[in-house]
Amino acid sequence: MNRPTSSDHPPAACADCRLRRRDGFLPVTAEELACIQAFRSGTRTVRAGRPVITGLGLTSHLFTVYSGWAFRFKSLSDGRRQILNFLLPGDFVGLQAEFAEAATHGVEALTDVQLCVFPQSGLWDFFHSYPKLGYDITWLCATEEQLVDENLVTVGQRNAAERIAALLIRLSRRAERVGLTAADGSFDFPLTQQHIADALGLSLVHTNKTLR
DSSP states (O other), X not given: OOOOOGGGSOOSSGGGXXXXXXXXXXXXXXXXXXXXXXXXXXXXXXXXXSEEEOSSSOOOEEEEEEESOEXXXXXXXXXXXXXXXXXXXXXXXXXXXXXXXSOSSEEEESSOEEEEEEEGGGHHHHHHHOHHHHHHHHHHHHHHHHHHHHHXXXXXXXXXXXXXXXXXXXXXXXXXXXXXXXXXXXXXXXXXXXXXXXXXXXXXXXXXXXXX
């Protein structure tokens, strides 16, 4: 697996963030950008297969994905795992724990990921000082809820081929919006068949047969 290059790391200045030049991101004012810069407490690298959030207790940080892929998941006592959503650059991570007694799920790096880190304790002051940015975060949460709704339809009603097709189409569209696709529409796809099976409620054997 490729290790991150220098261009994958978040820049020291939020004004130099390459994600802001992508179609999937709204422009912000200079004042709002300065507020985001002040709110950010640092950056973090998490290697593929390592936890971003363990899901075993309280977390004191929020994150945005700057580069790489990750996924949210829940695990059952017997080791079975349900992948809830895949996280791409620009996605916000950890907000659910702000409204619960502890993390409600785990987050694992699918590839090496670069994260921007924000203190969870400063979130309310951030909302209070810049309600427009607070609304933007609320919009992100609503979008996440739409993805959960779509996943429920997929697991509850779609057959295996429809499930896989819907996942591939959704990930392709998301990758395009954040600049991960090439001119021909292709993009690096780090998911294994096990990841697909865990996301779609399929057995690994059924996933393999459907893909073939």
